[in-house]
Amino acid sequence: MAPYLKRERALFDSCDLKPQADEIWSFVVSKENRQWVWIALDIATRQVLDFYVGDRSASSAQELWRRMPQVYRDHETFYTDGLAAYKTVLLVISANVNTDFAHRL
Secondary structure, three states: OOHHHHHHHHHHHHOOOOEEEEEEEEEEOEEEEEEEEEEEEEOOOOEEEEEEEEOOOHHHHHHHHHHOOHHHHOOOEEEOOOOHHHHHHHOOOOOEEEOOOOOOO
């Protein structure tokens, strides 16, 4: 690993990361055409980590997870609302699903 990447990684490791994911729906043209916006953010900084537009399935949760920065994917606690899609995707990847949060998007 390049020295600057080691320094960057050490900086992130020393931070108090609080990744959270949630999903909201909207529609396009008609209410029958629901689209789910999946969003991941750091609740400590309110920084949007990534987002994905798709259906409300485990494959959409997986795509959001794949797009997030590695340092957050490596974090041991991940805050969600407990949707089954998160549980099936995140636990398989060895992240903990924690539904005890008071922060909302």
